[in-house]
Amino acid sequence: MRGPQDIYFEDVWFSYNGSFVLRQASFSVPTREFLVIIGPNGGGKTTLLKLMLGLYSPQKGKIILFGEYTPREASHLLGYVPQNTNINLDFPVRVIDVVLMGRLRGLKFLYTKEDRRAAEEALEIMGMDKYANARMRELSQGQRQRVLIARALVSQPRILLLDEPTASVDVEAQRILYDRLRELNEKITIVLVSHDMTVISSYATAVACVNGTVYYHGSKEITSEMLQMAYGSCPVELVAHGIPHRVLAKHDGDRDA
Ligand code: ADP
Numbered sequence: 001m002r003g004p005q006d007i008y009f010e011d012v013w014f015s016y017n018g019s020f021v022l023r024q025a026s027f028s029v030p031t032r033e034f035l036v037i038i039g040p041n042g043g044g045k046t047t048l049l050k051l052m053l054g055l056y057s058p059q060k061g062k063i064i065l066f067g068e069y070t071p072r073e074a075s076h077l078l079g080y081v082p083q084n085t086n087i088n089l090d091f092p093v094r095v096i097d098v099v100l101m102g103r104l105r106g107l108k109f110l111y112t113k114e115d116r117r118a119a120e121e122a123l124e125i126m127g128m129d130k131y132a133n134a135r136m137r138e139l140s141q142g143q144r145q146r147v148l149i150a151r152a153l154v155s156q157p158r159i160l161l162l163d164e165p166t167a168s169v170d171v172e173a174q175r176i177l178y179d180r181l182r183e184l185n186e187k188i189t190i191v192l193v194s195h196d197m198t199v200i201s202s203y204a205t206a207v208a209c210v211n212g213t214v215y216y217h218g219s220k221e222i223t224s225e226m227l228q229m230a231y232g233s234c235p236v237e238l239v240a241h242g243i244p245h246r247v248l249a250k251h252d253g254d255r256d257a
Contacts, residue, residue, distance in 0.1 A: 004031045005067060006159055006189045007052060009214070012061035014051060020212075021047055025061070027208065027216035034185045036200050036220075037193045039210035045193045046083065048210055049161050052191065053080055066158070076105070079152030083163040083193075087144070089137040095147050096132040099123055102154035115154075122150040126180055142166075142173025146180065159189040166196065178203050 007029035014022045022044045029035055037045050050056045051063060054071030065074040079102075087098065099119040100111050123129040126146040136144060145165050152160060160181075166174040174196070181190055182203055192199065200207055204220040 005029065006031050006033070006065065007191075008062075008064040008067075009051075010062040010064075012051065012058045012063060014047060014056060014058045020059075022051070022058075022210075023213050025214040027214055029189060029191065029206070029216075032185060032187075032189055034182070034190045034203055034205045035192065035208060036204040036206070037191065037208045037210055038195060038200070043211040044213075045210045046163055048214065049080070049163055049191065049193065052159075052161060053078055076155060077158045079155060079157035079160045081145075081148050081152045081160070081162040081165050083167070085148050087136050087148075092135050092137070094132075095123065095128065095134050095136060095139070096120075098136060098147055099150045099154050102151040118154050118156070119150070122154040123147070125153060125184065126150045127176070140173065142169040142177060145169055145173075145177060149177070149180070153184070157188065159191060160184065161191045163193045164195070165192070166194070174198075 005028040009025045009027050012022065012025040013020050025048070037048065039045050047056070051058060052065075052071055054073075054075055063071055065071055066077065069077075071078070087093065096116075096119055099122055100115060102122070103111060103115040103118065120129060120132065123132055126149055128143060128146050128150060131139065131143065131147075136147065139147065149160070149162070149165065152162075162181075166177060169177065178199060181192070184190065185203075192204075194200075200220055205218075207217050207220055209215040209217075
């Protein structure tokens with residue numbers, strides 16, 4: 001094992017209704033990893049995040065966070081940005097109120113000054129403090145995503161998990177968002193589901209291919225064997241916009257200098 005482990009999976013099996021969608025998942029994620037999870041649709045990526053978050057429990061195996069907790073025990077240390085978060089844009093909700101929602105726990109209905117300060121700080125981290133009083137519907141898609149990340153950050157998590165946060169965000173807004181994630185990664189662990197090769201080449205420190213099980217690679221280089229395992233013979237779901245670095249290893253196993 002390399003240093004302290006934030007996430008530890010040991011022979012984890014999970015099924016929704018009888019047939020296993022994840023089998024034999026064993027891996028560990030060290031503190032301050034920037035892990036990118038790739039794999040085909042239906043491969044189990046979202047399920048894997050939900051197991052990490054304690055939203056589901058495995059039928060078999062063990063998940064330990066921060067060396068000692070079950071995911072449920074550690075839920076206050078986890079920030080989650082789900083896929084396709086539905087904020088009703090017809091309702092004139094303000095940015096600050098969306099972020100404050102991240103402070104709600106249990107039977108709490110009133111926000112304290114500390115909650116407000118935390119919300120403002122989270123917005124500042126995401127470069128959205130100027131928009132605190134704007135309505136969500138007035139923002140671009142990329143800005144809305146940054147607000148949703150601020151909401152996940154407002155409880156000061158030690159791991160931030162994001163499920164395809166840039167699916168409908170333009171390339172420039174994606175870059176801004178990922179740069180913010182990289183800054184955050186100086187302090188916290190990032191787990192990001194993405195099909196974007198640019199993210200892997202520029203930001204990831206590790207890659208996991210998820211296709212019924214988890215192939216974890218403690219480096220960002222993707223080999224053709226990994227793509228084969230994750231996508232079969234057709235890795236078309238990965239997208240790339242002008243990849244700045246080569247991330248695919250050569251077929252003969254040689255690496256680029
Ligand atoms: P991915 O995120 O890689 O697209 P998912 O984790 O969403 O994959 O899904 C993995 C498998 O589990 C798929 O076959 C999907 O149909 C199934 N699945 C996902 N959610 C549920 C659910 N709530 N109930 C039953 N089956 C589900």
